[in-house]
Structures are given as C-alpha cells and as structure tokens.
Amino acid sequence: AVGDVAGKATAAALYGSMAVGIMRGNVIELASTPGEMLGYLNEQLCRPNIEDRFIAMAFCLYDSAERRLTFGNGGFPQPWLVRDGVVDVVDVRGLALGIEPAVEYETVDVALRSGDVIVLCSDGFIECRNPAGEMFGDRRLRVNSLHHQAVHTLGRQVVATARDADGFVQAIEACDARLVIGVQWHPEYLCYQRAQPRLFRALVEACRGG
DSSP, X not given: OEEEESSOHHHHHHHHHHHHHHHXXXXXXXXXXXXXXXXXXXXXXXXXXXXXXXXXEEEEEEETTTTEEEEEEEBOOOOEEEEXXXXXXXXXXXXXXXXXXXXXXXXXXXXXXXXXXXXXXXXXXXXXXXXXXXXXXXXXGGOOOOOSOOOOSOOTTEEEEEXXXXXXXXXXXXXXXXXOEEEOSOGGGGTTSTTTHHHHXXXXXXXXXX
C-alpha cells in the first residue's frame, strides 16, 4: 500500500497511523480484494468524523505464481505501467478514504510480463514546484534519466542534439563529419526500441570502416 495523508505535522501522522493499524489488523483476516479492503478502511476512517482529514491510497496485491498485480485506488494518482518503452496509465480510480461512507472501490488486474515496471507516485511529488513556480508534473516522470548531473556548458565543436523533458542535455555530437556521439540516457535499457540499437550499429560500422 502507498498512501498520502492530507495535512501535516502530528495530526496527519496520527491519522495515518490509525489507517495503518486498521489495515494491519484486518488485511489477512478479511482476505478481500484491494477494492474491498479500501472500502472497509474507508468505513472505519469515516466513523470518527474527523473534519479536513482524508487519505489518498493505492492498495495492491501481487500473485507471484500468475505474475498478476491487482489494484485498488482510493484517490491516489493512477499508476503507470511501463512496457517495452511505452508508458500507459492503469485505469483504476476511486474517492479518497475518509470523506464519504458507503463507497465501493473497483479492483483492476494487470498481467505482468518480464521487464514491466509499475510506477506509483503521490501528487505531492507531481505538484511540487521549482523556484519559478512551475509544477513538476507527470510528464517529467516519463524521462529515461537516472542522473543527478548534466551538461551545463558545451565544449568546442560539439552541439546538443537531444534534450529531455527537464531540458537537460541527453546527447551531443561533433560539428564536423567525425562520428563523435555522447549520450547521457541509457540506450542499453531500451534495446527493444528500434531507434536505440542504431547507436551501437553506427559505432560498429564506424570501427569497421576506420
């Protein structure tokens, strides 16, 4: 389970602790689907009738034998499935927990394949802002960039030929006819995409011709 409690400081921490306690005490005994578990948790959180307190939560169960991930969603940003270099949204939705009683939550199954990646990210991450006031947004999360450093000033006789959604330089090339290419992303992680192996083929062909 991944959750995000509304509010800050001690009150929010206590509300979150109450939700964790309810889940730990009932998740095994109830033997329910993620959607049913969220429905039960929502009922319990609505009973104290605490104003301005709610929890956005995604609850998942993984069946390793069948390689199936089962989702329930209570107000959490929809998860992403990254498969073969393509990012798709897993369409599972629901109202945040603790707002309204008697809410039914759906359950969605995803059959996973080798190499699949599931991304869960709270809106606190997506909605954070830089000094200019711009939201990070979900588009930047799709960038294949694993670095904390980037090219700031280009050297002589090279030009930037690729930038990511963050604006960071991800590829440079020589300005003349020489095969000089520098990349910062990881093409070896995306070998299933046709465009990525071209870099390695170009290197092999240049070595053969040299």
